[in-house]
Amino acid sequence: MAHLIDRRLNGKNKSAVNRERFLRRFKAQIKQSVAKAIKGRAITDIQAGEKISIPSKDISEPVFQHGSGGIKEIIHPGNQDFIRGDRIARPQGGGGGGGGGKASNQGEGEDDFVFELSREEFMKVFFEDLALPNLVKTQLLGTQEMKSVRAGFINDGTPTNINIVRSLRGALSRRIALSAPILSELTQAEEELDELLELAEEDSFRVRDLREKIRHLRSRLYTIPFIDPFDLRYNNRVKRPFPTSQAVMFCIMDVSGSMDENKKDIAKRFFILLYLFLEKQYEKIELVFIRHHTSATEVSEHDFFHSRESGGTVVSSALTLCSEVIQKRYPTEDWNIYVAQASDGDNWDSDSSQCSSILLEKILPCVQYYAYIEITQGEPQNLWHEYQKIAEQIKHFAMQKIRTAADIYPVFRELFKKQPHTVT
Amino acid sequence: MKPTPISTSSEWSFDLIEKYDREIMKIACGEYHLDIYPVQLEIITAEQMMDAYSSVGMPVNYHHWSFGKQFVATEKSYKRGQMGLAYEIVINSNPCIAYLMEENSMMMQALVTAHAAYGHNSFFKGNYLFRTWTDAEAIIDYLVFAKNYLADCERMYGIDAVEDLLDSCHALMNYGVDRYKRPQKLSLAKEKIRQSEREHYLQLQVNDLWRTIPRRNTDMEINAPIRFPAEPQENILYFIEKSAPLLEPWQREVIRIVRKIAQYFYPQRQTQVMNEGWATFWHHTILNRLYEKQLVTDGFMMEFLQSHTNVVLQPPVHSHWYSGINPYALGFAMYQDICRICREPTDEDRAWFPELVGKDWRESIEFAMRNFKDESFISQYLSPKVIRDFRLFAVRDDDKDDKLLIPAIHDETGYAEIRRTLSEQYNLGSREPNIQVWSVNLRGDRSLTLRHFMHQRRPLGKTTEEVLKHVCRLWGFDVRLESVDQQGQVIQTSECKAPEHNSLF
Structure with missing residues (x-):
């Protein structure tokens, strides 16, 4: 007699460790894929899994094998019309007839090994480059605030949550259901009584009997409770993670000739990171992309990252446009405003002081946070010096010079220090 | 009285599985005298099946990226619906664990x-390879x-x-088995005690072998080259x-562990046709018998x-679907043919199989x-009828001939x-x-020479260099x-140099 065991509730994820080992081993390739994915994705849908593909020659486990050549004799089933001594042409590509079953293991053009990275795994790899402290990582990955939202009705709960309409509707239908048979019996009895009264005496046996019955039925009707604990319905509320309110994020980038693809890529990571921070705090985030060289325009995300222009650089054009957009579309009482600016530091000399005055007078008073990164290997130029003056006075202005992606995070450090209370 | 079927719906329950098992057992052990290990049936989910799948079917195993x-x-191909999971995994252990x-x-x-x-259970218990090479009692413990x-x-030492x-070790797993020598049985208790002894003792021995202080060779032995190992x-x-x-x-x-596990799986690789054929033959026979007894419905x-x-x-x-000979089909056909x-x-059978x-x-x-x-099962029992039924034919592929014969x-x-x-x-x-350890240069650079004995002039594949790196x-x-070709001439040599520094890993 066999011993029957239900293992379904035992651990499911026995392979989790092995999977993690696998990811660990191919970290380099995975990182590359993730980097590629980040380039290709819109900022807003950064948080999804990703298909990773690894060349199968990297992933194979080599063993000693026979190569092609020499003499092979193989038995196959399903002979159709060969006879002994037939000589046939070698099939192309090694498959089918004579090549044997191992052909696919030896072929050159193998497919890549493709698999899905989950959202968590993807984000983990994304954060890795950015050198985030652990606390920040959990804040970004986890959700912070819970808001209770309606989720239908349930049969029990606290009295404060009783839904009166639902409960009474339930009570009514129960009363109808329970009283219907009694009522019909009662009506019948009353009709019978009326008929009888026309023919018989008031105190005849039959009449008395009927009156007794009617009284009994009435009393039964009265005993049906108006409301019963069974009828009660309560509003159901469930906790859902909920960001608090709305924000708008301005991405400002210099697209003059000196901003090459690599710099743009770093800038994009910077924008993504700010977006991720904001996403955890706000219910709704709008993105505004402003690019500039000597003049500034508001563009779509695609144009923002992918088109390239040349010419000089006038940063104040972008700042002016930014402050116009804020005034026109994003009143400060309704919106939390964040601005992220990326540039390689070039600016037309006499423009920098103008920038600083626009910032101080028009932009900084309305925004929650202003982050500036300068992506450059060289010496800081006049824009940097101007900005440094601002940074000394204004707390919510952050700036950082960036060489690699790991330098991005310090820009946000202040942002997190400032809002510890929103973090649980 | 007409017997009633055990169940009529396609839903299973624990109760029903037990009932079926009882009836199957009556037929398998009562009527056909299959000799089996006690059975342990385990109900698992598809995810658990995937877990089992990916650790070579064993319920516990060490962790490795592969x-x-x-x-x-x-997981990928299952989720996309490209493949179903195997219906069953069975473990050669005592009790015999089968997953449902x-x-x-x-x-x-x-x-x-x-x-x-x-x-499968009776095959594990009966077949001589499993009896000599594996120890069903101890595998899980091991x-x-x-x-x-x-x-x-x-x-x-770090991951x-x-x-x-x-x-x-995995690269050499197939070369970690004794093909001819009879292995020692695995036992957890013995293994543990011996393991620590072995560590010390072996290290001593190895050091001795590689003693760096030069010995004074006063006698003749300096001239006689020492062959190590004495035999390939x-x-x-x-x-x-x-x-x-x-x-x-x-x-x-660790090498020993990989070797032992390779040894454990070695019989399975040698008995695919026999093992699958045997299991298929019996499920076919047993379920038909259930039907004859009217215990199951049409x-x-x-x-x-x-x-x-x-x-x-x-x-x-x-056919588009062809991927070699199906071991289930061939094995099943052969056992059925033996019965026939x-x-x-x-008359043909009388000439070919007088002993049957x-x-x-x-x-x-x-x-x-x-x-x-x-190998021996086919050379002993493959009958002309099965050959005809499968319409088997041979194809000879000689790279010196421009056509196949x-x-x-x-x-x-x-x-x-x-x-x-x-x-x-x-x-x-x-x-x-066929690759064997040939010699070690004891007096010189301590290099190891492996020999590949070529069969039918077949060369080694492209992965050889990679595997050599692992050996190195x-x-x-x-x-x-x-x-080495069949005349004993070395016709091809590949080499892998060890890195300069003499510490491993």
Whole structure:
């Protein structure tokens, strides 16, 4: 007699460790894929899994094998019309007839090994480059605030949550259901009584009997409770993670000739990171992309990252446009405003002081946070010096010079220090 | 009184599985006298099946990225619906563990029970290879030991060091088995005691072998070259475990673990046709018997026949679905044919199988199951009828000939040759390149020479260089591989230089 065991509730994820080992081993390739994915994705849908593909020659486990050549004799089933001594042409590509079953293991053009990275795994790899402290990582990955939202009705709960309409509707239908048979019996009895009264005496046996019955039925009707604990319905509320309110994020980038693809890529990571921070705090985030060289325009995300222009650089054009957009579309009482600016530091000399005055007078008073990164290997130029003056006075202005992606995070450090209370 | 069927719906329940099992057991052990280990049926989910899949079917195993890769691949194709999961996994252990997947219908649960818990189970217990090479009592314990040991190593020496070592061992796993020598039985208790003794003792021995203080050779022996190893060694991993100069004791132990596990799986690789055929034969026989006893419904039987037909389907060579000979189909056909020859022999059978004619079929297949492996089973029992039914033909591919030759087909003149060729095809010794440890340069650079004995002029594949790197990593010094043709001439050499620094990993 066999011993029957239900293992379904035992651990499911026995392979989790092995999977993690696998990811660990191919970290380099995975990182590359993730980097590629980040380039290709819109900022807003950064948080999804990703298909990773690894060349199968990297992933194979080599063993000693026979190569092609020499003499092979193989038995196959399903002979159709060969006879002994037939000589046939070698099939192309090694498959089918004579090549044997191992052909696919030896072929050159193998497919890549493709698999899905989950959202968590993807984000983990994304954060890795950015050198985030652990606390920040959990804040970004986890959700912070819970808001209770309606989720239908349930049969029990606290009295404060009783839904009166639902409960009474339930009570009514129960009363109808329970009283219907009694009522019909009662009506019948009353009709019978009326008929009888026309023919018989008031105190005849039959009449008395009927009156007794009617009284009994009435009393039964009265005993049906108006409301019963069974009828009660309560509003159901469930906790859902909920960001608090709305924000708008301005991405400002210099697209003059000196901003090459690599710099743009770093800038994009910077924008993504700010977006991720904001996403955890706000219910709704709008993105505004402003690019500039000597003049500034508001563009779509695609144009923002992918088109390239040349010419000089006038940063104040972008700042002016930014402050116009804020005034026109994003009143400060309704919106939390964040601005992220990326540039390689070039600016037309006499423009920098103008920038600083626009910032101080028009932009900084309305925004929650202003982050500036300068992506450059060289010496800081006049824009940097101007900005440094601002940074000394204004707390919510952050700036950082960036060489690699790991330098991005310090820009946000202040942002997190400032809002510890929103973090649980 | 007419017996009532055990169940009529396709839903399974624990109660029903037990009822079916009881009836199957009555037939398997009561009527047909299958000798089995006690059975343990475990209900698992599809996810757990994938887990089991990716750790070579074992319920516990050490951690390694390659199992993760397997898991990721399985999960992907399962989720996309490209493949169904295997219906069953069965473990050669005592008690014999068979997995039933929760998604299966009642019929599938009964089929898997008959196939795995009675078919495979009796094969594990009866077949001589399993009896000599594996120890069903101890395997689970041993794997637990291995898992813990490797986890300890990871803690002490780092995940990377262990992973690198395992990679190298896995590359040589097929060369970590004793093909001819009888192995010692595994036992957890013994293993544990001996393991620590071995660590110290072996290290001493190895150091002795590689003693660096020069000995004064006053006598003649300086002129006589010492041959080491004295004879070529087929078990490369074993040789490395015992003789590689630079390995740490824990590294030797890890090699030993991989070797032992390879040894455990070795019989399975040699008995695919026999094992699957045997299990298929018995699920077919047992479920038909259930039907005869009117314990199952017509609907059950229809569903069963459909599954069974899929299992034993052999697509012909020109079919799009063809991927070699289906071991289920061939094995099933051969056992059935043995029964047929015993009961209703034709003149042809009398000529080919005089020893089977008129014998009891049950005893004959039991004998075949117990005493053969695929290679010898085919050369002993592949009958002309099966050859004809499968329309088997041979294709000879000689790279010196611009065309392929058909040396034999399923006719009077071809039966013997087909049988011999097919048997050879299942010979693990010729399926894998024959590579052995040839010599070690004791006095010089300590390099290791492997020899590949070529068969039918077949060269080594493209992965050779990669594998040599692994051998080199284990050995710690240069490694050379010589391919030798049948006349004993070295015709090709590849070499892998060890990195300059003499520390491993």
